[in-house]
Amino acid sequence: MNSIVTEYEPLTAGTIQVRLGHIEAIRERLGPDADKWRASEVGDGNLNLVFIVTGPRGSVIVKQALPYVRLVGDSWPLPLKRAFFEFHALKRQAARDPGMVPEIYHFDEGQALIVMEFLHPHVILRQSLMAGTRHEGLADAMGKFCARTLFRGTDLAMEAPARKRDLALFAENIELCDITENLVFSDPYFDAELNHHTSPQLDDIVARMRRDIDLKVAAQEMKAKFSNNAETLLHGDLHTGSIMVTAQETRVIDPEFAVYGPIGFDIGMLLANFLMAYYAQPGHAASAGARQDYQEWILGVVAEIWRVFQSEFSQLWRSERNGILFQKSLFEDQGDALGAEQALGRRLNAIWHDTLGFAGAEIIRRTLSLAHIAEYDQIESDDMRAACERKGLLLGRQILVNREGIANMQAALDLARIIERGEMG
Numbered sequence: 075m076n077s078i079v080t081e082y083e084p085l086t087a088g089t090i091q092v093r094l095g096h097i098e099a100i101r102e103r104l105g106p107d108a109d110k111w112r113a114s115e116v117g118d119g120n121l122n123l124v125f126i127v128t129g130p131r132g133s134v135i136v137k138q139a140l141p142y143v144r145l146v147g148d149s150w151p152l153p154l155k156r157a158f159f160e161f162h163a164l165k166r167q168a169a170r171d172p173g174m175v176p177e178i179y180h181f182d183e184g185q186a187l188i189v190m191e192f193l194h195p196h197v198i199l200r201q202s203l204m205a206g207t208r209h210e211g212l213a214d215a216m217g218k219f220c221a222r223t224l225f226r227g228t229d230l231a232m233e234a235p236a237r238k239r240d241l242a243l244f245a246e247n248i249e250l251c252d253i254t255e256n257l258v259f260s261d262p263y264f265d266a267e268l269n270h271h272t273s274p275q276l277d278d279i280v281a282r283m284r285r286d287i288d289l290k291v292a293a294q295e296m297k298a299k300f301s302n303n304a305e306t307l308l309h310g311d312l313h314t315g316s317i318m319v320t321a322q323e324t325r326v327i328d329p330e331f332a333v334y335g336p337i338g339f340d341i342g343m344l345l346a347n348f349l350m351a352y353y354a355q356p357g358h359a360a361s362a363g364a365r366q367d368y369q370e371w372i373l374g375v376v377a378e379i380w381r382v383f384q385s386e387f388s389q390l391w392r393s394e395r396n397g398i399l400f401q402k403s404l405f406e407d408q409g410d411a412l413g414a415e416q417a418l419g420r421r422l423n424a425i426w427h428d429t430l431g432f433a434g435a436e437i438i439r440r441t442l443s444l445a446h447i448a449e450y451d452q453i454e455s456d457d458m459r460a461a462c463e464r465k466g467l468l469l470g471r472q473i474l475v476n477r478e479g480i481a482n483m484q485a486a487l488d489l490a491r492i493i494e495r496g497e498m499g
């Protein structure tokens with residue numbers, strides 16, 4: 075019952091047995107009798123098909139790119155090659171932070187599909203944050219993931235020829251990069267076709283933001299940093315929908331937006347999504363104030379991710395700085411360890427301010443541009459949703475425009491709390 079399709083063709087739950095039944099790597103995991111496999115399509119993301127396929131021996135995930143943006147439909151074509159970039163990014167992330175991404179069992183470039191480990195009983199972190207669930211080790215895992223994957227993709231760590239070849243490979247991820255450049259950094263600030271926001275409640279702040287020259291300049295400065303600074307291989311879409319968790323375990327999925335960019339981009343996007351989850355909590359609380367402790371837990375995660383990132387990045391700086399930048403021959407080898415520490419401090423400081431800028435841009439785009447977040451969308455009352463979103467927008471604007479003036483995490487979180495208390499309008 076095997077059928078080897080050579081032209082790209084989207085899978086369905088009904089064709090998976092026939093289409094994939096001959097692939098040894100899958101047969102090993104599910105059992106050799108494909109008649110006994112059962113598939114269901116569970117994709118709830120913006121772009122792809124995702125199937126859970128279960129057989130007598132176990133389950134796998136089959137992820138297949140569609141030739142268009144699923145969220146919008148076939149009026150927005152999107153290259154299948156994104157599966158190729160996701161495959162290569164997963165390989166690199168697995169090498170740079172072992173155990174943090176799903177294992178790949180099979181990749182078919184022509185069919186734009188990746189067969190990978192079924193993470194169970196993991197759930198998408200976004201869902202968990204709405205439910206008010208705490209996760210041990212989440213901040214530690216994510217701080218280390220950011221430090222390890224981002225440091226190990228730079229010219230601080232990699233051999234220059236390998237990095238240049240890699241940079242050229244991921245530079246072809248043009249269309250997904252284009253989505254980020256438009257949706258994150260430009261669309262929120264004009265009347266882009268696919269924008270939407272909670273209306274009329276947010277109409278005033280949306281109009282104000284589009285007239286806000288400081289804000290638009292800051293957003294374009296961050297866009298320039300994103301487009302012009304091929305510093306490291308980014309995950310490219312590191313939000314809380316790209317993280318799967320159990321009570322104790324954290325894994326990262328979905329790096330199809332992978333591209334070379336500035337270190338602060340991934341961290342900024344990640345922290346922004348926690349900050350939005352913070353503001354969304356009143357919309358998910360059983361009664362007023364019931365989620366206050368949980369909100370503080372979320373801010374604790376934000377602070378801890380940044381603390382762990384800095385600590386791990388510093389350790390890697392000291393132990394794995396074997397690339398062409400800040401060579402040890404210029405510092406430690408001349409007995410000048412202090413110089414290397416000074417350079418590290420300056421780099422971390424610059425990453426911090428970039429992180430704030432990218433976080434601000436991400437918060438604003440998730441509220442005003444095309445792709446919103448479930449934490450806001452699932453708040454039924456328009457007034458409640460708008461109140462949460464407005465606070466996010468206020469914080470987003472502050473940390474984007476004033477990113478250079480916010481000295482540390484404590485100051486950023488104080489600002490988040492002031493806005494949550496309604497003390498800044």
Ligand code: SR1
Pocket residue numbers: 120121143145253254257311444445
């Ligand atoms: C058209 S794709 C919209 C968004 O979904 C992805 O998850 C990325 O965040 C992208 O910006």
Ligand code: MG
Pocket residue numbers: 119120311316328
């Ligand atoms: Mg995704």
